[in-house]
Amino acid sequence: MRAFLTQLIAAIPIVLSVAPLLASDAWPGFAESPHFGEQVREIRIETDEPAVRLVVVAPGVDQIDPAKPSRVVFFATPNGNTVEQTLGCQMADGLDWHYNIQHIAAQHRKLQEVNTRENLVLVCLEAQGLSWPSWRAKHGDNAALIRDVVGEVLAVIPLSHPSVTLASHSGGGSFMFGFINGSDAIPDWIDRIIFLDSNYGFQTEDGHGDKLIAWLSDDANRRLVVIAYDDREITYKGKKVVSDTGGTFRATHRMLDRFKRDGEITEAREGEFDSYAAVDGRARLMIHTNPENLILHTRLVGEMNGYLHAMTLHTPEQNKWGTFGGPRAYMQWVQPPPEGYGEAPEADDTGEDAVGPGVTIPPRPADAVGGRDFMKSVAELSPPKREAAIRDELLRGNIPGFLREFVTIHTLAMTGDDVEVTATYEVAPDYLAIGSDDDFVRVPMTPMTAQAVADAFGCTLATRKMVNDIYGQAQVKLGPLPLTEDRTSVTTFLQHHGLIEWQREGKPLGALVAGIKKDVVVSNRVQEKPNRVAIYGWHRLDGKPIQPLTTVHINTYVDYSHGIRLVRRAIRVNDEPTTVDSVLADPDLAALLSDEGTIERPRY
Numbered sequence: 001m002r003a004f005l006t007q008l009i010a011a012i013p014i015v016l017s018v019a020p021l022l023a024s025d026a027w028p029g030f031a032e033s034p035h036f037g038e039q040v041r042e043i044r045i046e047t048d049e050p051a052v053r054l055v056v057v058a059p060g061v062d063q064i065d066p067a068k069p070s071r072v073v074f075f076a077t078p079n080g081n082t083v084e085q086t087l088g089c090q091m092a093d094g095l096d097w098h099y100n101i102q103h104i105a106a107q108h109r110k111l112q113e114v115n116t117r118e119n120l121v122l123v124c125l126e127a128q129g130l131s132w133p134s135w136r137a138k139h140g141d142n143a144a145l146i147r148d149v150v151g152e153v154l155a156v157i158p159l160s161h162p163s164v165t166l167a168s169h170s171g172g173g174s175f176m177f178g179f180i181n182g183s184d185a186i187p188d189w190i191d192r193i194i195f196l197d198s199n200y201g202f203q204t205e206d207g208h209g210d211k212l213i214a215w216l217s218d219d220a221n222r223r224l225v226v227i228a229y230d231d232r233e234i235t236y237k238g239k240k241v242v243s244d245t246g247g248t249f250r251a252t253h254r255m256l257d258r259f260k261r262d263g264e265i266t267e268a269r270e271g272e273f274d275s276y277a278a279v280d281g282r283a284r285l286m287i288h289t290n291p292e293n294l295i296l297h298t299r300l301v302g303e304m305n306g307y308l309h310a311m312t313l314h315t316p317e318q319n320k321w322g323t324f325g326g327p328r329a330y331m332q333w334v335q336p337p338p339e340g341y342g343e344a345p346e347a348d349d350t351g352e353d354a355v356g357p358g359v360t361i362p363p364r365p366a367d368a369v370g371g372r373d374f375m376k377s378v379a380e381l382s383p384p385k386r387e388a389a390i391r392d393e394l395l396r397g398n399i400p401g402f403l404r405e406f407v408t409i410h411t412l413a414m415t416g417d418d419v420e421v422t423a424t425y426e427v428a429p430d431y432l433a434i435g436s437d438d439d440f441v442r443v444p445m446t447p448m449t450a451q452a453v454a455d456a457f458g459c460t461l462a463t464r465k466m467v468n469d470i471y472g473q474a475q476v477k478l479g480p481l482p483l484t485e486d487r488t489s490v491t492t493f494l495q496h497h498g499l500i501e502w503q504r505e506g507k508p509l510g511a512l513v514a515g516i517k518k519d520v521v522v523s524n525r526v527q528e529k530p531n532r533v534a535i536y537g538w539h540r541l542d543g544k545p546i547q548p549l550t551t552v553h554i555n556t557y558v559d560y561s562h563g564i565r566l567v568r569r570a571i572r573v574n575d576e577p578t579t580v581d582s583v584l585a586d587p588d589l590a591a592l593l594s595d596e597g598t599i600e601r602p603r604y
Contacts, residue, residue: 043055070120088105123153132175191222225313308330326448361397365396368397369435375443421573428566446533464595496561
C-alpha cells in the first residue's frame, strides 16, 4: 500500500474528459478539464490489487491566488457510489440516478464562488468494493494506510501548508474514523471535520470522543459539524432500515453523551432540526426530526445543500450561498454529462455554454410503474409523504416521453428606450405527469416539490404573462372542466385527469396543450406573502382565465386543478443566450416574461 502508484488520466469515464496531461498551464500530473476552468487528476493507490481510487479537482492555475491561504477537502464516498457518482453531473439517457443525488463537485464549486478567501481543492476518495467499512475490514492496518493516503495526496498538490477538511457521507464516515484511529491525536493541520449522516462508527470506548474534544479544545478555529436525522422508525418495503442500536440518530446521541461528560450542551430548534452545540460552540450536531419518518439519507446532502451548509457554518460565507434545507443552490455548477450520454449544449467559440443550462430529465427506469398504479400507491399517504413520493418518482425519471420534447414560445417587448426586443424560450408541452406515454397521470403537487423538480431538471416555473403567452400559442386549447367535491384527494386527481384525456381524444401527445389546469406560477406576491402558493389561469375557450392571480392558499395546499408547467431556464433574447432569472431581474427586459415588472426571486 505504501508503494504509491499513480495512474494518470487519459479520460475519467464519467466525470471528466480532459486535455492531454502535463499541459504547461496545469500542475504536474494534472490535466485541464473542459469544465469551469478546473484541472483534475485521477490517482490509484495499489498493493497487489486496486485499493483506493481518487480524483482531485482543483481550480485552474490562473484561478489560484498564491497570496491566499488554501484548503484541501477530502470527501469519502458513500457506500455503493463511485467517485463519479459522488461528484455528480447532469442527467442524460444511460446514466444511473446516483449521478443526481449528491453533487459534491457542484456544491464545492458554489462554495468557491462565495468563498473568495481561500483556494479550494476537492479530493474525492473511493474504496475498492465501494465500501469503506468493508475495505477497512480487509486491511488490519487500515488506520495507518488511510493516514498514508492523505499524506501522499497532499504531497502531489503544490499548495503551501493548506488547511485540511475531512468530510464524508454514509459509509464514508468509516474512512474518517480510520483516520482518527491512526494516532493518539488528530493532527493540528486539520481544522474542520464533517459527518453528513455518516457518523455510524462513533464509539466512545474507541477514544473517538476523547480525541475530538481534545482537538476542538486546542484551537478556537476548529469545527466539528454533524448532520443526521431521526432514522429510528423509518421502513423500506415493510422492514426497519436500521437496527435497534444502529443509525445516525443513535450515533449522534452517543457523541452528545460523551460531550456532556466534559462540558455543557446547548440545544435549540432550527426549522426541522434539533441543533446541539458543545465545546464552546465548536461542535455543532444537527438532527432532522423527521416527523413523517422519511428516508432522508441522501436528501440531507444533495437536496438540502448539506455539504455547503457544513462547509460554511461559522465562517464569513454562512447563509451567503442559499438555504440549508433546500432548494438546491448549486445547479448552475453541475457539469454536463460525458460524451455518449445524451446531447450536451453546444459551445460557442469562447468555450461558454451557447444556450444556457440544458433540460436534464433522467431516463425513465426500466422498472418504473405506470401513472395509475403510482397514484393508487400514494392515495392513502399523508400529504407530506405523498409529496415526498411524487418528488422521488419524478427525480428518478418516471416521466412520459412526450414531456421530454419541449416547445418553443416566442415573445417581444419594448424597452424603456422604446427599442423592441424579442425572446424565445422552451416549455413542456403539457403539465408534469408520472408514468409512460401509454399510462400517465398529470400530478398536482406543492410549489416546493415543483421547485425541487424544476431545479434538478434545469428548469423554472412560469409567470402569469408566460402562462398567457403559452395559452395564446398552444396548438390544442381545451375548455376547463371544474369539479367541486373532494378537491384535494387523489381520487379527484385521477378523475380530473380522465376528463382531460376524454377531451383530448384524437389530439397528438406532445402538442402544446392549454386550458386544462391552473398554473402554479412564480410572482412577486409570493415574496409579499411568504408561505403561500401563487396560482393563475385555466383559460376558457374565449381566452379569459377562470383563476386570476391569487395567493389565497397556504403553500401546502394542493387540489386537482393545479398543474406544473416546466420552463427551460435557458432563454434567448435577441438571439443571445441568457437565463429566465436574469431576464426577470432586468428592468429593461423583464416585460418579455412578466406583467408585474421585475421579479427578483422567481422561485419558491
